Amino acid sequence: MIIISTQAFPPDSGGKQTLMKGLAKAAAAHDSVMVLADRPRETGGIVDENAPYSRLQFGGPKFIRQRLKAAYIAKLVKENAVSRIFCDSWRSAEHLPKNLGPSVVIYAHGNEYPLDTSKVKRLKAVFEKVDHIIAVSSQTAQRVGNAVGGASTPKIHIVHNPVEPAAPISAEDETFAEQLWPSDGIRLLSLCRLIDWKGVDMAITAVAELRGKDVPAQLVIAGIGDDRPRLEARVNEHELTDHVHFAGRVEGGRKSALFESADIFMQPGRKIGDQCEGFGITYIEAGLHGLPSIAGDAGGAPDAVIDGKTGLVVDGTNQSVVTKALLRLIDEPALGHHMGQAAKAHGRTLLWDTQIKQILDLTADEKSGI
Template identity: 25%
Template structure:
């Protein structure tokens, strides 16, 4: 690769940890043609995982269970400095805006370029706190670049006053394992889905994902689709509340809580026993929002038509009327109408599924997205390093004042 750069990625989440951000950073590192070194926390099994990778991974004990505390910041700072001395990178990427403060410190003291990687929610969650929001603004404005996962997130970054020329967009990608396959009859029997019209959600059980709104829509859905069943794959702090909601709505028999499912292969099996996928995420007042929503593209990659909430970055993952349907995530009536519309229109389901499948398999494959990442890194490295510019201006100002 021409102009191959040395890149260090500092992240608090990485495989073998499980999650969307873990996969995002792993696949950028794996498919990038730059020389990437990752600084990541230790997990059970991380040594075995690291052995087979084509890029270097430096593990540290700076985070425990992906959580930070005062001492973890100091440990991470020491780890970053050691890595910088050994790698001497062209640019360092910080996978969480607040740990980017380390990048700011090193920029001021050594002139090193740093980039902040953002995912949407992290651009909203600090706005209620004046002090933290001021720190976030400083980190973003001083950064040489800000990498975002969607136009929605890019807009949030621009609201902090960041130069748009230094902002890049690299969407999350879809694992190739998600594919159209025959339905797993054993799975159907396990959950009593024989003869059912299966509506599926996959995701962590938290309020913003909108499981509660789908449950609230089920009485109206069952009036039109008596054999409908809502299958929820995932677990989280909202589970007990959601289970109570099914009872209060009188739909407990039509909602299946699967819990956590291990492995993409098994998740793909659930996609392939469903007739439609739904996740009506909404933005919450506390700054919780869906920055993109890769599950919509996973479902599309398995040939399943999707319904998403018209909120956050979901409208970029789902093109309304083209690869899926967008509904008001706060409107139970609109959610129910969307579900029923898909169920009653086989031609629409087929058209949306076909277009969604094609888009997922072409535009959102990891090798394609990594090319955009590589171009962005090359562009940032070609721009003047802000730290060096500031130090030069400071020296010139000092000389001018001395005259």
């Protein structure tokens, strides 16, 4: 049995949720999988009723559900042949008993490791229970080491986030996606949780600057998050209500159709405080649909978008640089097409079907059994 302990799991939306669901589905082809997840916080998401894994939800206050989950894991280990325990982050491993027996693996995304040393004591205590850390980017791996002040860590493996194949598209999905585009011109897409460091505001301003140069451009922003009111204010400030559309949460075939209907994926993220992109699954998902990306150079995004090959990596704090990168892709359509095809090929190398064996092999040792 493989156990996945996670705070983040669908139907909630987000990169971690997508990653943990993909891990559960892919691992289920190799062993039985039990997912222990927090109770969903969001409504309206798609629930996979035919999932090949078992799932148990934990509610209540955080400090209670964390301990209940850890106790249940110990019970499962005692009663079953458990090979591995995957945790979505170090926080999901914090209350595990020591010396459980199975290999304990934690994912590291980046932002959960502070740039200061405020959590060194807690991290060191967790690392004593952990056998492997999967860092989703090279920047994240470096951040893990910095967070514990150079102290010894478990084995760190850099494994870029795998993705699932695109969901099939129905005629209704195609109609839905087409109706989202608000006006004319080049079709730009941002799809993410709406957080200030994602750089969606820079995409909005780029549309304004292009239209000011008589270059028609439009933008669909898909996703939910607390930054939406600020982004809507920027749209109003630039008088772009006819050219920028907020689509809300988009999933499944509708999400695939939206990617297929776009020309460029644009998410020029940046670092704000301690926060930045850990990797960026949506860049890879966009690539599977042949879209070149414009990404910021902060965090792990340069691992997801290969600068000059699958897209352009720019200074996400510099509006002029962001807009120039967009203009380059518009003015050089052959370049954009070439990058889109390279992004598609790159995305195929990161499909779960091919990546899960690597993950299981990396995390196998004397304790794991497989």
